[in-house]
Each structure stands twice: as structure tokens, then as C-alpha cells.
Amino acid sequence: MSRLNEDRRVESRPQAGQVGGGPRRGSEGGRAAEAAGAVRERPSPCDLGRSSAILVPSSRSEVGGRLGTLARAGMERWRDRLALVTGASSGIGAAVARALVQQGLKVVGCARTVDNIEELAAECKSAGYPGTLIPYRCDLSNEEDILSMFSAVRSQHKGVDICINNAGLARPDTLLSGSTSGWKDMFNVNVLALSICTREAYQSMQERKVDDGHIININSMSGHRVVPQSVTHFYTATKYAVTALTEGLRQELREAQTHIRATCISPGVVETQFAFRLHDKDPEKAAATYEHMKCLKPEDVAEAVLYVLSTPPHVQIGDIQMRPTEQVT
Numbered sequence: 001m002s003r004l005n006e007d008r009r010v011e012s013r014p015q016a017g018q019v020g021g022g023p024r025r026g027s028e029g030g031r032a033a034e035a036a037g038a039v040r041e042r043p044s045p046c047d048l049g050r051s052s053a054i055l056v057p058s059s060r061s062e063v064g065g066r067l068g069t070l071a072r073a074g075m076e077r078w079r080d081r082l083a084l085v086t087g088a089s090s091g092i093g094a095a096v097a098r099a100l101v102q103q104g105l106k107v108v109g110c111a112r113t114v115d116n117i118e119e120l121a122a123e124c125k126s127a128g129y130p131g132t133l134i135p136y137r138c139d140l141s142n143e144e145d146i147l148s149m150f151s152a153v154r155s156q157h158k159g160v161d162i163c164i165n166n167a168g169l170a171r172p173d174t175l176l177s178g179s180t181s182g183w184k185d186m187f188n189v190n191v192l193a194l195s196i197c198t199r200e201a202y203q204s205m206q207e208r209k210v211d212d213g214h215i216i217n218i219n220s221m222s223g224h225r226v227v228p229q230s231v232t233h234f235y236t237a238t239k240y241a242v243t244a245l246t247e248g249l250r251q252e253l254r255e256a257q258t259h260i261r262a263t264c265i266s267p268g269v270v271e272t273q274f275a276f277r278l279h280d281k282d283p284e285k286a287a288a289t290y291e292h293m294k295c296l297k298p299e300d301v302a303e304a305v306l307y308v309l310s311t312p313p314h315v316q317i318g319d320i321q322m323r324p325t326e327q328v329t
Contacts, residue, residue, distance in 0.1 A: 077212075089116040096301070098120060102130075104130035121135055140188075146197060190235070220242075222235060246262055247262075262316075269324055270295060
């Protein structure tokens with residue numbers, strides 16, 4: 001089983017002042033400072049049966065922004081329970097892991113390299129967040145690695161209550177001239193790994209009679225429309241698969257007469273390393289992806305995850321489609 005002290009390869013981290021790969025536009029420091037100075041939000045009359053949101057100071061106001069200080073109403077029932085977040089070393093996965101730790105969850109964050117996750121875990125601990133981040137090295141393209149991870153979670157932490165399938169991969173392999181290996185890489189991570197993690201998470205819940213678990217797939221707007229950009233067409237096909245898999249999962253969970261919920265969250269352009277990996281031979285083109293509009297931040301997607309998890313157990317959110325306001329397609 002993989003443990004924290006295993007040998008790892010070093011993975012580059014975003015430079016200061018950046019979220020993911022692109023330059024930051026504007027500052028969220030003002031909003032974070034306002035949140036840190038606040039004490040309490042009064043509950044709405046519509047929030048009967050749910051506690052109000054509590055705002056507490058954060059020691060890292062520059063990271064996490066609006067998420068950094070918010071103890072969200074509706075998240076209390078998840079406190080001390082375990083969430084698995086795949087692809088947690090950077091971008092959306094790191095933001096989601098941080099947000100859940102801030103809400104008091106035990107989070108297993110996995111990726112092929114875990115140096116970044118270990119740094120994030122130390123930051124969360126230093127900040128005094130009530131939850132815990134547990135780094136775990138796992139190559140999601142390898143089923144044995146995934147099964148070993150779930151076995152370790154079972155033996156060390158009983159099992160998974162929330163599974164957030166965030167890991168995704170894009171290669172610039174077109175339909176007419178793309179490499180088979182590139183297609184396989186995308187399919188293995190974006191479709192097969194997601195499906196294996198979903199199956200194992202569901203079985204983990206069933207073993208422990210967990211009937212209120214949640215499986216969240218971080219999808220993409222590419223799972224809902226085809227952009228005329230040839231290097232993304234196969235990637236788009238894998239994301240259409242995620243859309244179908246999430247709805248199919250919802251139907252199977254109903255047939256099984258469980259109250260486990262299934263949701264996908266479909267962001268548009270998010271300022272991460274995604275474009276730099278897709279256009280790895282043309283960094284200027286990658287940077288331009290984030291420069292022509294005010295993009296979503298990973299924290300925006302993490303907020304959507306918190307919203308989904310904080311809804312009452314009888315509420316089923318099927319899909320959240322979210323774009324930058326300035327995004328055209």
C-alpha cells in the first residue's frame with residue numbers, strides 16, 4: 001500500500017500570484033479580508049432546520065478567497081466523514097480538497113505525484129482548519145493502483161463517503177491524425193478511472209450501509225457542446241461520456257433503492273494548468289486562453305462542490321453548468 005513516505009517525483013507548482021497556469025486577473029484579497037473581518041451571517045427564514053453560516057478568520061487569505069473563511073450551512077453532516085478527491089495536486093482538485101478540509105472533512109487527495117498535496121496538507125494544518133488532508137500516490141491510469149488505494153482507505157479509514165472524480169487529461173490528438181496512445185491516455189483517465197473509482201466508492205458505501213453518500217464528477221462544458229477546435233475533439237468525446245455516465249449512475253442508484261446521490265459539475269474555462277498541458281508545445285497559445293477574459297478560478301468550482309454537498313439529502317443536483325460571464329461558447 002502507498003504511504004506518505006514513498007518516493008515521489010517533483011511536480012512543478014504555480015508561481016506566486018497565479019492559480020494554475022495563467023496569470024491572475026484582479027485580486028480576491030479584498031473579499032477575503034472582508035470575510036475574515038465578518039463574524040456571522042444571519043440565517044434566512046428559508047433556512048429552517050439548517051444552521052447559519054459561520055465566518056472565522058483565516059491565516060491564508062490570499063489562497064481560497066471566498067472559501068477560506070466560510071463554514072457553510074448544510075455541511076455539518078459531513079464533518080469528520082471521508083472524501084476522496086482525485087487529481088488533488090493542483091488546480092480544481094487542490095481547491096476542492098482545501099475547501100473540504102476547511103469544512104471539517106477527512107480528505108484523501110490522490111495524484112501520481114503527491115509533493116504538492118503534502119504541501120497543501122501542511123498549509124491546512126498550519127491554518128488550523130478542522131479537517132485533515134491525507135496525500136496518497138495513485139496512478140489513475142492503472143487499475144491496480146486504484147484498487148490498492150481503496151483497500152488502504154478501507155483498512156486505515158473505514159471507507160469513502162464522498163467520491164469526487166476530478167482527475168482529467170487532455171492531449172492534442174485530433175480525430176484525423178491523433179495518436180492511438182494519446183486517445184488511450186485520455187480514455188483511461190477521463191472515463192475508465194472515473195468509472196472504477198465510482199464503482200469502488202459505491203461498494204465502500206454499501207459495505208458500511210452508508211445510504212447518504214455522494215459521487216461528484218468534475219465534468220466540463222465540453223461534455224455538452226463541441227467546440228470547433230480539432231485538438232479537443234477526442235477530449236470532448238470523453239467528457240460527453242462523463243455526462244452519460246453520471247446520468248446512468250443516477251438511474252442505477254435509484255434502481256438500487258439507495259439515497260446516494262450522483263452529480264456532475266461542468267465548468268467552462270478555468271484558470272489552471274490545463275491549457276499549458278494541452279498546448280505544451282505552444283506556451284504563448286496556452287497563456288492566451290486565459291488572457292482574453294476573466295476566467296473561472298478553481299475556487300469557483302470548489303464552491304459549486306460545496307453547494308452540491310450542502311443541499312438537503314432529498315435534493316438531487318444532476319448537473320451544474322458554469323462559465324465565465326465573458327465566455328462565448
